[in-house]
Amino acid sequence: MPVLTSKVDTSDEEFVANRAYQLELIDQLNAELEKVIAGGGEVYTERHRKRGKLPVRERLELLLDPDSPFLELSPLAAWGSEFAVGGSVLTGIGVVCGVECMIIGHDPTVRGGAMNPYSLKKTLRALEIARVNRLPVINLVESGGADLPTQLDLFVPAGRIFHELTELSALGIPTIALVFGNATAGGAYVPGMCDYAVLVDKGAKVFLGGPPLVKMATGEDADDEELGGAEMHSRVSGLSDYFATDELDALRLGRNIVKRLNWRKLGPPPGPVREPRYDPEEILGIVSRDVKVPFDPREIIARVVDDSDFDEYKPLYGTSLVTGWAQIHGYPVGILANHRGVLFSEEAKKASEFILLANQTDTPLVFLQNTTGYMVGKQYEQGGIIKDGAKMINAVTNSAVPHITINMASSFGAGNYGMSGRAYDPRLMFAWPGAKLAVMGATQLAGVLSIVGRASAKSQGKPFDEEADRKRTAAIEAQIEKESHSFAVTARLYDDGIVDPRDTRTVLGMSLSAVHSQTVAGRRGFGVFRM
Structure with missing residues (x-):
């Protein structure tokens, strides 16, 4: 068996220094994540509780299967901006009654859950992931609508939310709205366009125009319950499919809806799972403190793939790119990992061939980025680096098997494109805390x-x-x-989140499980390759 043999010395000074540096970065990441978890802060959370309401993360915990994992997406959206880190919305993939679902939950403790440009991007990305990977969507609704001072950046693109919801339904991907509070104006269309709507008594307020607007527009006097209460929508308008007596009842009803979806994955099931032979904890000492200093990606692969079993493809050719076959949590994968950063013609051609083979065998691809881009210079230009780089980018673009990308250290120039960066539609994409991304x-x-x-x-x-x-x-x-900086990059949703390097195997396993909700099939015909 092609089991990798690690050469790492955990007592080496460089290993110890690298580990200390990575732990410092992880501490910085955790400090930012604590801000996200805190939402609008203690005062607003306590005010929310006094109204008899649960914080969004408690709603999530009660919705998900006990002790099941949750893959949170874009938690640092809006970092460094004028808006609260996290973007006032919680998104991620979790398991409900054995079904992997996309969860989108408003955080009403952050400006009443109002939508800003970052929460819009985050919501649209979550809906895109759900559509491409065929994941049922559960909306935990309680939002004051658009953040009006930023309406110029919201009004037109926000219509895409309704487009995505209706397209999901047309594709046979279930959409569910559990309405705990405000769903006003455009937000009222979320339960209106979902396949299933659950409204909480004395909590849900679903209307196009609230009492002040109705008074101004028509002169009519009406209260919240008459215009958009759960009982009215359950008995009169018919918008509500299920009347929930309280929040716990709504979450119970939501779980019951998922249980009766009769949902089946379309991708092949995983095989037996074997843990790596090497400790993922050691990844922290392997990754260089300086992104300019390369490290052997085989040492990472040995701590990520099942049984550290990696069947390397063309190991003696194009050695700045490591390619090969493995399994992660029982799912077969092809892996492309940068070694010494630069992509030469040999690496580009090797990658193109490997991607074609993965498509022939319907094998998902994992891209481990650490690249400075394609080589420049007279010798390489005359040798056809543009043509060869184009082959690789062509193969990545037209590859139909699922791609999952992780930026380990650096992702510069067109190397980002060739290694399936954001513009090339990886199903999911993550970064490590020390990663860099730029031209x-x-x-x-x-x-x-x-x-x-x-x-x-x-x-x-x-x-x-x-x-x-x-x-x-x-x-x-x-x-x-x-x-x-990785925080600035993820804030703009150029990836789906920053992960602790030690959790890479778990994140890849959850991602692979999610993408297998959809059919896993490669492309048999490609476009013109410039020879």
């Missing part, structure tokens, strides 16, 4: 701009201001370092 490294980018500026001054016959160039270079480096 190129901060030093390289600043240096390029300096060279361009120097050449421009020379061509115009003007003196070059060295001091101004030093200041500009330092400012640009600082800007790119900030923008390429």
